[in-house]
Amino acid sequence: xxxxxxxxxxxxxxxxxxxxxxxxxxxxxxxxxxxxxxxxxxxxxxxxxxxxxxxxxxxxxxxxxxxxxxxxxxxxxxxxxxxxxxxxxxxxxxxxxxxxxxxxxxxxxxxxxxxxxxxxxxxxxxxxxxxxxxxxxxxxxxxxxxxxxxxxxxxxxxxxxxxxxxxxxxxxxxxxxxxxxxxxxxxxxxxxxxxxxxxxxxxxxxxxxxxxxxxxxxxxxxxxxxxxxxxxxxxxxxxxxxxxxxxxxxxxx
Numbered sequence: 619x620x621x622x623x624x625x626x627x628x629x630x631x632x633x634x635x636x637x638x639x640x641x642x643x644x645x646x647x648x649x650x651x652x653x654x655x656x657x658x659x660x661x662x663x664x665x666x667x668x669x670x671x672x673x674x675x676x677x678x679x680x681x682x683x684x685x686x687x688x689x690x691x692x693x694x695x696x697x698x699x700x701x702x703x704x705x706x707x708x709x710x711x712x713x714x715x716x717x718x719x720x721x722x723x724x725x726x727x728x729x730x731x732x733x734x735x736x737x738x739x740x741x742x743x744x745x746x747x748x749x750x751x752x753x754x755x756x757x758x759x760x761x762x763x764x765x766x767x768x769x770x771x772x773x774x775x776x777x778x779x780x781x782x783x784x785x786x787x788x789x790x791x792x793x794x795x796x797x798x799x800x801x802x803x804x805x806x807x808x809x810x811x812x813x814x815x816x817x818x819x820x821x822x823x824x825x826x827x828x829x830x831x832x833x834x835x836x837x838x839x840x841x842x843x844x845x846x847x848x849x850x851x852x853x854x855x856x857x858x859x860x861x862x863x864x865x866x867x868x869x870x871x
Contacts, residue, residue: 771802
């Protein structure tokens with residue numbers, strides 16, 4: 619049985635303005651690992667994340683071709699259930715956007731939309747998600763407070779908990795700690811390491827240092843192309859491709 623959770627084959631994306639953020643991408647996302655995509659801004663990382671749970675559908679895309687197989691099923695198939703896909707493949711962005719509700723409601727809302735009616739089950743799942751996101755101990759007595767009353771780092775972990783409550787299989791993280799202090803950043807990185815037995819992660823970090831710290835597997839993107847892919851430690855400390863080495867050593871970027 620393959621340990622590839624997602625297999626990307628010859629993926630091309632072109633926007634209506636003519637820009638081509640992804641060209642001929644072939645990449646396997648390994649199950650139950652922290653998979654990192656890194657490289658300079660404009661390399662195609664955010665576009666790839668948007669493809670993987672079909673948020674790309676909301677963009678001005680002129681063409682998408684290739685295959686993106688989630689457990690062997692092509693998610694680019696027009697017949698795919700996009701709502702179900704987004705439950706299985708959650709995403710956390712760089713800027714936390716809590717709903718204009720209480721802390722508790724921010725998490726329970728998604729569960730209720732998904733059809734959960736049992737208040738005891740909802741409360742249990744809310745607590746579990748907040749514990750996973752390393753937030754429960756800080757806010758357990760403030761669940762009826764507005765989510766906007768939380769600090770930036772807490773709001774980011776709340777958005778992570780909101781995704782976790784729906785029990786996805788894959789979690790995509792697009793620069794999730796770019797606006798956070800070092801303590802909040804460390805908490806999220808610790809969560810990733812602890813939780814990878816239960817989830818498959820794809821992380822686009824906001825800096826190379828974070829990429830090197832957390833990556834089980836890493837892929838270097840440059841101007842829409844996948845330049846190099848491999849085991850994280852090997853790629854960062856002994857890259858095979860000169861462009862990768864030049865970027866890691868700070869010669870451009």
